[in-house]
Amino acid sequence: MATRAQQVIPVSQARTDISTILDSFTSSTSSEPVFIGAHRKAEAVLVPVSLWEEILDVFEDIEIGKIVRARSQSKSISFKGETVSVGLKELLNIN
Structure with missing residues (x-):
């Protein structure tokens, strides 16, 4: 650092x-x-509070970036496939 x-x-x-x-x-x-x-x-x-809020925003952006990176590297699933697996197909009228 x-x-x-x-x-x-x-x-x-x-x-x-x-x-x-x-x-x-x-x-x-x-x-x-x-x-x-x-x-x-x-x-x-x-x-100052204004600086602290800026710092928190940067930390939040970093955390969001980590989530996006992890999700982009993981296996994706389809919405339709997921609704079938949890039993929502009929509820959402998905054919």
């Missing part, structure tokens, strides 16, 4: 500045994540 150079703010500073950090998230459409940790080592990241 690639790491980026980021400024890490200490937990004590994050605790003191949390209102300011949150205000920056709501006042700007291009807010950057805030890295929080100790001894310049990130332990957590605060991200």
Whole structure:
């Protein structure tokens, strides 16, 4: 996993500045994540909700891609054949 150079703010500073950090998230459409940790080592990241939603969308797209790939490599079945096997042929009027 690639790491980026980021400024890490200490937990004590994050605790003191949390209102300011949150205000920056709501006042700007291009807010950057805030890295929080100790001894310049990130332990957590605060991200604006808008960025978090984008991240979730990307994860969802990746998961959908995995499903599509798996289904495209599996044996396909016909709708008509499947309805017969589960006993829906008469119910759906399939000849």
